[in-house]
Amino acid sequence: MYVKYSLGFLIASLIQAGIVMFAENTGISQLGAKLTLFQLITHILAGQVAGYILLIIIRKVDYVQNRSLITISAVWGALVWVTLVPLNAAFGKVVLPWEAGIGTIMSSLLAFIVFGFIATYTIKHYGYENRKTSDPQTI
Numbered sequence: 001m002y003v004k005y006s007l008g009f010l011i012a013s014l015i016q017a018g019i020v021m022f023a024e025n026t027g028i029s030q031l032g033a034k035l036t037l038f039q040l041i042t043h044i045l046a047g048q049v050a051g052y053i054l055l056i057i058i059r060k061v062d063y064v065q066n067r068s069l070i071t072i073s074a075v076w077g078a079l080v081w082v083t084l085v086p087l088n089a090a091f092g093k094v095v096l097p098w099e100a101g102i103g104t105i106m107s108s109l110l111a112f113i114v115f116g117f118i119a120t121y122t123i124k125h126y127g128y129e130n131r132k133t134s135d136p137q138t139i
Contacts, residue, residue: 005055006048008122013047016115023107030100031108032093039093050080051119058123069120077116081109 017040023029054076058064064072085108089096097105 004126005051005122008126009048009051009119010044012051012115012118012122013044015118016047016111017043019111019114020108023103023111027103029097029104029107030095031097031104032095032100034093046084047115047119050076050084050115051122054116054119055123058120069117069124072120073117074113075116076120077113078109080116081112084112 017035020029020031020033021035024031024033054072058072067075085094085097088094095104097108
C-alpha cells in the first residue's frame with residue numbers, strides 16, 4: 001500500500017516541479033527556481049514527507065476525513081506553500097513569491113495546490129484506515 005502512496009506523491013512532486021519550471025521558463029514567474037539533480041531529489045523527498053504528513057492527518061483527524069477532495073487539496077497545498085517557499089527563500093534557493101509579483105504568487109501557489117490535489121486523491125483513492133477502525137480499543 002505504501003508503494004502506491006509513494007508513487008502518487010512522486011507523481012504529484014514531478015507535476016508540481018513541472019508547473020513551476022513551466023512558469024519560470026515562460027516568464028510568468030520570477031521565483032528563481034533552478035532544477036539541478038540535487039534539487040530535484042530534495043524536492044521529491046520533501047514531497048514524500050508532505051504526502052505522508054497529509055496521510056497521517058487524514059487518518060487521525062475526523063474533521064479532515066469528512067472534507068471534500070478540493071477543500072483538503074487547497075488547504076494542504078496552501079499550507080505547504082506558505083511553509084516550504086519561505087524556508088527555501090531563507091536558504092537563498094528562491095525569491096519570496098510576494099516579493100516577485102502576482103504571476104509568481106499565482107503560479108507557485110497553483111503548483112502546490114495541484115500537489116495537494118494529487119496527494120489527497122492518492123490517499124482517498126487507495127483508502128486509509130482511520131483511528132476508529134485501526135484502534136484495537138474501539139473494537
